[in-house]
Amino acid sequence: MLDSKKNILILMADQMTPFALSAYGHPLTRTPNLDRLAKQGVVFDSAYCASPLCAPSRFSFLSGKLPSAIGAYDNAAEFPSQTLTFSHYLRAEGYRTILSGKMHFCGADQLHGFEDRLTTDIYPADFGWTPNWDDFEARPTWYHNMSSVIDAGPCVRTNQLDFDDEVTFTTRQKLFDIARERHAGKDARPFCMVASLTHPHDPYAIPQKYWDMYQDEEIDMPTHRDSFDEADPHSKRLRHVCETDRTPPTGQQIRNARRAYYGAISYVDDQFGAILEALEEAGLANDTIIVVTSDHGEMLGERGLWYKMTFFEGGCRVPLIVHAPQQFDAHRVSASVSHLDLLPTLVELARGEPPAAWPDSLDGHSLMPHLLGERGGHDEAIGEYLAEGAIAPIVMLRRGRFKFIHTPVDPDQLYDVQADPLERANLAFNAEYAAQVEAFRKEIAARWNLAELHQEVLQSQRRRRFHFAATTQGTVASWDWQPLVDASQRYMRNHIDLDTLEAMARFPAVAH
Incomplete structure (x- = not known):
């Protein structure tokens, strides 16, 4: 049985x-804090998001369910309040x-099991970003275009820097508050804290300090920059949605974007380092399991694609590191796993064992055999994409050597990811792999009713577009989270004696 009730960060x-990332073999990026966690932890070399887009990926990460199971179709999909997240499960365990x-989070529920939310979100909580599969040719003006690449370079401030600096500050402050409260005997519960930055997400703009960490001549360029005609149908649609070929970046602009992106990764590493420093200074590090991941990947110009929204490796692969050296020996895991697997894993870490029965079905599997280095761990990742750039559901199966991508409106794609990591050879129409293709198609038919899912997505989009148009007439009521801060309880106030207040705030406490 595992040592249970550890803090989780x-x-x-x-x-x-x-x-x-250096921890995954990149020769250039500087990430000493991530490198240390990887060296001491369990590194998953083949981890995937459940959908290569922010909101659907995060909702699946939280719930252990595929996007279609919870209506998490796109970045303006409501996350239903009744959906159980790992926050609900861990609160039930006393966290x-x-x-x-x-x-x-989109919708009126902006907590989804979290007892405390320290910041607002950087993105809106309404339905304004709903895609429109009914009129695909009319690209949404609010969506990604190539300005992030064309205008890439150093900056002084951005809204993303403002946001992430706040995330780091509030996370550090909360760790110190937890330590002080424990010392005062107020709240001894273990915690599960999520610190979620918005970098290195585009736009590719980063302060001079991080820009100067890398030089132009060092920056690796995309291995393959496919022409529009060479691209598969979904990639062509993505290039339309992002105006990739209407406003193509120059070679120098591509280099600038990648340089700024690497700088943003070093910025993220510094923020993580500051949080880990606070964890150590608060005396909490030895009792805390650390999990590192991202919501999805980034294509960075490979194949002529930018951002995400694709099941090519750059878009859907994610880093996943579990650092708990007191419980798990450092090693790497080659089997494919998924964000869907984190909920059952976190619950098992909290309890020390899996529950006898789950209150709801899950699409993931515990990573515990992988963490313990035992045989019997699964080797499977499943994904769905139902948002911009698609005109019908796209699904992905990754198992063993192979990745299979299927949508009813496009030719199938089959890649031997081990032999062909850049996914240049589509094997779906190679007679030698006909059996694998047939097996994957049968599994998809058994797992999904894609025609029915297609209609559900269309109906949801139509409802939400009408909802947004109606509720932005007249007085607009916002769902955006407003952090609650009671100024009467902060810093120095007259309802507490000075010596008492100073003693409560000082950490470590002075011994008398």
């Missing part, structure tokens, strides 16, 4: 591909659950 980045930073 989840450090989450946004759009951070493992292929740009304090805390969120600082981005989670992209």
Whole structure:
């Protein structure tokens, strides 16, 4: 049985591909804090998000369910309040659950099991970003275009820097508050805290300090920049949605974007380092399991694609590191796993064993055999994409050597990811692999009713577009989270004697 009731700290980045991290073999990026966690922890070399887009990925990460099971179709999909998240499960086990930073909750429920939420979100909570599969040719003006690449370079401030600096500050402050409260005997519960940054998500703009950590001549360029005609149908649609070929970046602009992205990764590492420093200074490090991941990847110009929204490796692979050296020996896991697996894993870590029965079905599997280095761990990742750039559901199965991508409106794609990590050879129409293709197609038919799912997505989009149009007439009521701060209880106030107040705030406490 595991040592249960350990604190859990989840450090989450946004759009951070493992292929740009030193811990995953990149020769250039400077990430000493992530490197240390990886050296001492369990590194998953083949981890995937359940959907290569912010909100659907995060909702699946929280719930252990595929997007279609919870209506998490796109970045303006409501996350239903009745959906159980790992925060609900851990609160039931006696944990304090805390969120600082981005989670992209849409709808009136802005907590989803978190007892405390320290910041607002960087993205809106309404339905304004709903895609429109009924009129695909009309690209949404609010969506990604190539300005992030064309305008890439150093900056002094951005709204993302403002946001992530706040996330780091509030996370550190909460760790110190927890330590002081424990010392005062106020709240001894273990905690599960999520610190979720928005970097290195585009736009690719980063302060001079981080820009100067890398030089132009060092920056690796995309291995393959496919022409529009060479691209598969979904990639062509993504290039339309993002205006990739209408406003193509120059070679120098591509280099600038990648350089700024690497700088943003080093910025993320510094923020994580500051949080880990506070964890150590608060005396909590030895009793805390640390999980590092990102919501999805980043294509960075490979194949002529940017951002995410694709099941090519750059878009859907994520870093996943579990650091608990007191419980798990450092090692690497080659089997494919998924964000869907984190909920059952976190619950088992909290309890010391899995529950006798789950109150709801899950699409993931516990990572415990992998963490313990035992035989019998699964080797499977499943994904769905139902948002911008699609015109019908796209599903992905990754098992063993192979990745299979299927949508009713496009030719199938089959890749031997081990032999062909850049996914240049589509084997779906190679007679030698006909049996694998047939087996994957049968599994998809058994797992999904794609025609029915297609209609559900269309109906949801139509409802939400009408909802947004109606509720933005007249007085607009916002769902955006407003952090609750009671100024009467902060710093020095007259309802507490000075010596008492100073003693409560000082950490470590002075011995008398």
